[in-house]
Amino acid sequence: MAAEERATFGRYGFILAAVGSAIGLGNIWKFPYITYENGGGSFVLVYLAAILLIGFPLLMAEIAIGRRMRKSAVGAYAGIGEKASIGGRKWGLLGGFGVMTGALLLSYYAIIAGWTVFYLGKTIAWSTGGFDVPEGGLGSYFGGFLAQGPTQLLFQGVFMVFTTALVALGVTKGIERFTKAVMPVLGVVLLLLAINSVRAPGFGEAMGFLFHIGPITSNALLEAVGHAFFTLSLGMAAMVTYGSYVGRDQSIPKAGLMIALFDTVIALLACVVMFSIIFGVPEIARAESFGRSATILFTALPEMFYDLPLGSLLAPIFYALVGLAALTSTISLLEVVVSYFVDQKSWPRKKAAMIVGGGVFLLGIPSAMSLGASEFWTNFPVVGSRATGAFSVVDYFVSNWFLPIGGLATAILAGWFIKAEVLKDELELGHGTFKWFKAWQFALRVIAPVAIIWILIQVVGGKAF
Ligand code: TRP
Numbered sequence: 001m002a003a004e005e006r007a008t009f010g011r012y013g014f015i016l017a018a019v020g021s022a023i024g025l026g027n028i029w030k031f032p033y034i035t036y037e038n039g040g041g042s043f044v045l046v047y048l049a050a051i052l053l054i055g056f057p058l059l060m061a062e063i064a065i066g067r068r069m070r071k072s073a074v075g076a077y078a079g080i081g082e083k084a085s086i087g088g089r090k091w092g093l094l095g096g097f098g099v100m101t102g103a104l105l106l107s108y109y110a111i112i113a114g115w116t117v118f119y120l121g122k123t124i125a126w127s128t129g130g131f132d133v134p135e136g137g138l139g140s141y142f143g144g145f146l147a148q149g150p151t152q153l154l155f156q157g158v159f160m161v162f163t164t165a166l167v168a169l170g171v172t173k174g175i176e177r178f179t180k181a182v183m184p185v186l187g188v189v190l191l192l193l194a195i196n197s198v199r200a201p202g203f204g205e206a207m208g209f210l211f212h213i214g215p216i217t218s219n220a221l222l223e224a225v226g227h228a229f230f231t232l233s234l235g236m237a238a239m240v241t242y243g244s245y246v247g248r249d250q251s252i253p254k255a256g257l258m259i260a261l262f263d264t265v266i267a268l269l270a271c272v273v274m275f276s277i278i279f280g281v282p283e284i285a286r287a288e289s290f291g292r293s294a295t296i297l298f299t300a301l302p303e304m305f306y307d308l309p310l311g312s313l314l315a316p317i318f319y320a321l322v323g324l325a326a327l328t329s330t331i332s333l334l335e336v337v338v339s340y341f342v343d344q345k346s347w348p349r350k351k352a353a354m355i356v357g358g359g360v361f362l363l364g365i366p367s368a369m370s371l372g373a374s375e376f377w378t379n380f381p382v383v384g385s386r387a388t389g390a391f392s393v394v395d396y397f398v399s400n401w402f403l404p405i406g407g408l409a410t411a412i413l414a415g416w417f418i419k420a421e422v423l424k425d426e427l428e429l430g431h432g433t434f435k436w437f438k439a440w441q442f443a444l445r446v447i448a449p450v451a452i453i454w455i456l457i458q459v460v461g462g463k464a465f
Contacts, residue, residue, distance in 0.1 A: 020328030066243025098237030114155030147372030164357030202279030415444030
């Protein structure tokens with residue numbers, strides 16, 4: 001292990017790579033539909049509070065742990081554990097838990113990401129050859145697509161190949177260079193799409209919905225807090241790993257703020273774009289076109305695009321964008337696992353990337369076959385939840401259990417067990433006096449644990465998000 005050869009992100013490289021990790025399917029696919037399901041404005045407010053009070057403090061903690069130790073997940077937690085009042089190097093297990101969670105999350109995330117590639121191809125074909133609604137409607141078309149095992153594996157595989165190639169190229173030549181090129185384009189195009197939405201017939205109603213303050217259910221609270229983790233890539237050492245490549249001249253509080261801010265802005269822009277399209281459809285037809293809001297992106301949206309001015313141009317651009325956003329997230333997921341083998345087992349990066357990438361692909365096969373292709377995997381029961389299928393089982397454990405537990409453990413470690421001076425010193429390095437240290441510590445000590453334990457109690461009680 002040659003510590004002095006560790007790659008370091010360039011000046012804006014880290015922020016863009018971390019923003020790339022944070023912005024993904026969570027922002028463009030998940031956030032709009034859970035906001036839609038949970039009634040708009042109030043949900044957005046709770047979500048913003050969760051980002052500010054739980055996500056942002058934890059994000060800073062993860063980056064600080066990574067940069068302090070300059071090691072990926074396992075090494076970083078083990079090393080910082082030596083500075084903790086309890087546990088010592090055993091905290092490395094928490095890093096190992098993150099590596100495992102990362103592999104599991106990537107195994108099914110890449111499948112959804114694969115759908116965006118399929119729909120990119122499809123919308124290009126529709127835009128150039130003329131769009132007509134497939135027989136039985138786009139909903140059943142999508143269902144048919146999901147049930148085709150080989151097609152699912154093909155697109156999941158394609159996505160894993162892209163991901164593996166970028167990670168194999170390395171932190172600066174692969175991850176940094178790619179995210180630096182993609183993220184600004186993504187931001188600008190999404191902004192243009194949002195501006196274009198102003199002309200869409202549903203824009204007024206969409207904005208009304210987004211700012212509508214109504215009653216909020218406890219389930220919505222649960223979902224908002226859970227999503228705050230997911231969207232900032234927290235709870236599984238991804239930001240620890242990226243943090244380990246951050247230079248000592250950078251300010252962690254400022255970087256964290258930028259990451260949380262960009263992530264939130266993009267999620268809100270995605271809502272503006274999608275809601276303007278959705279609310280342009282009369283209410284009755286709306287319920288019909290997406291009985292299940294989780295699939296709006298692939299069922300209702302393509303058709304609605306083709307009713308929009310410039311739709312033929314916008315549709316493929318949109319799916320390309322979602323695919324790229326997903327790719328900058330999958331590379332950070334893979335990096336968590338790959339860097340474990342590079343740092344701890346001294347494997348060469350290329351070999352590690354190929355073996356882990358291939359392994360994660362295999363791990364995802366049951367999920368890919370569980371969307372209708374294989375009876376066995378499709379009906380696989382989920383412990384403690386109504387949903388069935390391998391895909392839902394893995395998602396249930398990762399989203400409802402593993403990410404919150406990883407986040408809780410990190411908050412407690414950073415808030416209670418690591419000597420305050422160690423983290424204060426790290427947060428002030430490259431920043432100067434960090435005036436908010438006490439508030440930050442309070443968030444990690446009290447707010448985050450209370451909120452997360454509450455989530456876990458709800459999950460035990462049978463609620464899932
Ligand atoms: N933040 C990503 C998104 O919103 C998903 C994600 C969760 C993730 N945890 C991660 C990405 C860890 C990279 C690493 O889509």
